[in-house]
Amino acid sequence: MMEKTAVLEQFDVYGIRKDFPILTRTVNGKPLVYLDNGATTQKPLQVIDAIRHYYTELNSNVHRGVHHLSQLATDAFEVTRHQLKGFINAAHDHEIIITKGTTDSINLVASSFGSAFVKTGDEIIISAMEHHSNIVPWQLLCEDRGAVLRVVPINAAGELDMDAYRALLTDRTKLVAITYVSNSLGTVNPVREIIEAAHANGTPVLLDAAQAIQHIAIDVQALDVDFLAFSGHKMYGPTGVGVLYGKEKWLDAMPPYQGGGEMIKEVTFEKTTYNELPFKFEAGTPNIEAGISLAAAIGYIQDIGMDRIAAYEHGLLEYATARLLEIPGIRLIGTAANKSSVLSFLVDGAHPYDVGVILDKLGVAVRTGHHCTQPLMDWYGIPGTVRASIAMYNTREDIDTLAAGVQKAASMLV
Amino acid sequence: MTINEIQDELIADFAFFDDWMAKYEYIIQLGKELPLIDAQYKKDEYLIKGCQSKVWLHADYRDGRVIFTADSDAIITKGLVGLMVRVLSNHSPQEIANSELYFVDQIGLKEHLSPTRANGLLSMIKQMKLYAITLQAKTT
Known part of the structure; x- marks a missing residue:
């Protein structure tokens, strides 16, 4: 005490x-007494200033131009990626995919991992306490592939039934997608145990960290988690930007999510070859000011600890x-x-x-x-x-x- | 009384409340007092789903007038539903279809009709008007 x-x-x-x-x-x-932080957090001046700085000093498209501003914007964007890598202790910068947010990140995995690895009769495990964002993408995938969604039950306190979870893991289980912290209950799930049990079954794990990233120190290598999804705006950063962390081996084995600019290496009408990680998964112009100013939010959190x-x-x-x-x-x-x-x-x-x-x-x-x-x-x-x-x-x-x-x-x- | 006369009366009533709390206490009281809908109509067929609170609406057409009854599972919504019914019920389809609900704004409850409130109230008003317009088309 x-x-x-x-x-x-x-x-x-x-x-x-x-x-x-x-x-x-x-x-x-x-x-104002602001207690709706689970929906979105407020932003510190450091983030607000970074957004202003971007538009007054840097505004330019990223990863494209040879001109000076484009280089500055690209560098700043990549600084965020590198900072994110450090923040969650990923092994490589290119394991950090910049997305629109948690929902976008989960949909990316459902689509790309799904098309590479999920077949008729396969199973995806989620839990009874998931946000719709971690239910509906898997339902869509299951409908599309003829796969089956399995749901880990909870007890009255709002804790996962871990015995039931272990019993659900079979050779049909292709992915476990579970929230780290429940947005409605606040339950912190035993993610280490969840991941260990899944890996013992040869199954990768996606953690929805939308409600964890701003409250709990996360080390993706120590957790050995395969995918981690979170949003910038719930961690004192701007809206419209989020992250998908994925282990290199999975991201390499997955096809692109969306087609467009930046994600290509060479396009002909006969065949297109794809860019390497992380750009393979970042089609189109990203939310540049959000991506760049997210670094200020991470820095803010890191300074306090x-x-x-x-x-x-x-x-x-x-x-x-x-x-x-x-x-x-x-x-x-x-x-x-x-x-x-x-x-x-x-x-x-x-x-x-x-x-x-x-x-x-x-x-x-x-x-x-x-x-x-x-x-x-x-x-x-x-x-x-x-x-x-x-x-x-x-x-x-x-x-x-x-x-x-x-x-x-x-x-x-x- | 016409729809506008009822609205004006409500505006005058609400002018007596000098703070938000008295106003809400009145609305809550309205919600508690009014058994608005027959149990047989409190089912999915008559349900208008707000994201947050549920509203049930039933309409009858008698002697050229539309009689609305409605209910909600949230008491503030129910009180507001009661106000809408008081204003719109027992009028001709023409009157209802052509009505303009200015009283909500005037008594300072406009925020409850915001789509972000997702309380079903806005959908209920749309439904009431739609019902009247449909009847109007049938009767003319």
Whole structure:
């Protein structure tokens, strides 16, 4: 306990908040309390400045021109790739594919890995707590290939049933695609065990790290994960850019995802040969300013240190959990032993939508609804939840305002 | 009363609320008080799916007037649904089809008709009008 308190004190959250200009604004006449970080995080000045710098100093297409600006833009774009490589400890820069976001990354694997390796009767394993982005691409693939989707069940706390998972792994399993951190429950899945079991079965693993990358230090080589997908905008970076990490051996063995410029080596009407990694998977002009300014977001996180961020957020989540549980009639959805950043809850007798409307009036931004995890909500037999999701700039005062707001909502609605 | 007279009356009523909380308490009260729809109509056939809250809408045509009944699983949505029904129900298809719902904006509840709210309210109004337009086409 002493240790945690010490970390909370060391961590200069008020200093960090100064880097995020939006946090000083008001909403409905109240100071903004932003607790919808699972949907997207706010951006520090460093990122905002990088976007401005790009358009005032660098704007030019990448990987194409011989002229000076194009070279500068290309260099800056590749700096991001290199920084991403270091951030997740990939073995090579070319294992980092710059995409539009997590959804795009997962669709890329479903399409390209699917067409190379998935046949009729094969199976893909996902879990009951997946975001629609990690369900629907696999459903489309399964429909297309005549393959079968298998779903790992969860327990009432929102933890994966690992025995059921192991039982699902067979020689028909071609890929395991599972979320690292659940966006609706906050469950941190035992990814090491998941990967080890899959590899023992000769099966590669894709991790949806959309809700993990900003909260947990990730080392893809230590995890030995085959694919990792995440988004820039959930890690304090710009929207419209994301990452697919893939092991070189898989990316080399997969056909291109989309055809177009940049991904080709030579085009004739008879045959086109493809560019090498990573460009084989990066058809068309990318979101250049987002790609370049993502480096500023990564730098920001690295300067503070992911371990310190994780420790601070963990303490704040514990505080928030305790505060919310003081409220009569509250029910937490997702009570896994290992959780990160997300507090999903219901107030007895109140629809989550109504709670969200009242909280909004009080300046508190939360997400309500099914959080793009309808099968999970159906499993719990609920229409949705109220979700508060924290980031490194949230404070105990934010949590206090949330708790008071939930109490207010309960008194009005129930 | 005409549709616009009812709207004006609501605007006058809401002018008495001096803060958002009193206004929402009133809407919540409306939602709690009104058993809006017959249980037999509270099924998928009459469901308008918002992403967040559900709205059920049923329409009857009697003596040249459209009678709407509706309901929602979220109480604030239900209160707002109640307001829409109060304004639009019991009028001729022509009146409903040609109506302009200015009261929502005037009483400061416009945000609830934003598509991002995904509460089913906007779809419900569209459905009410569509129903009236269809009837209008049949009767003229």
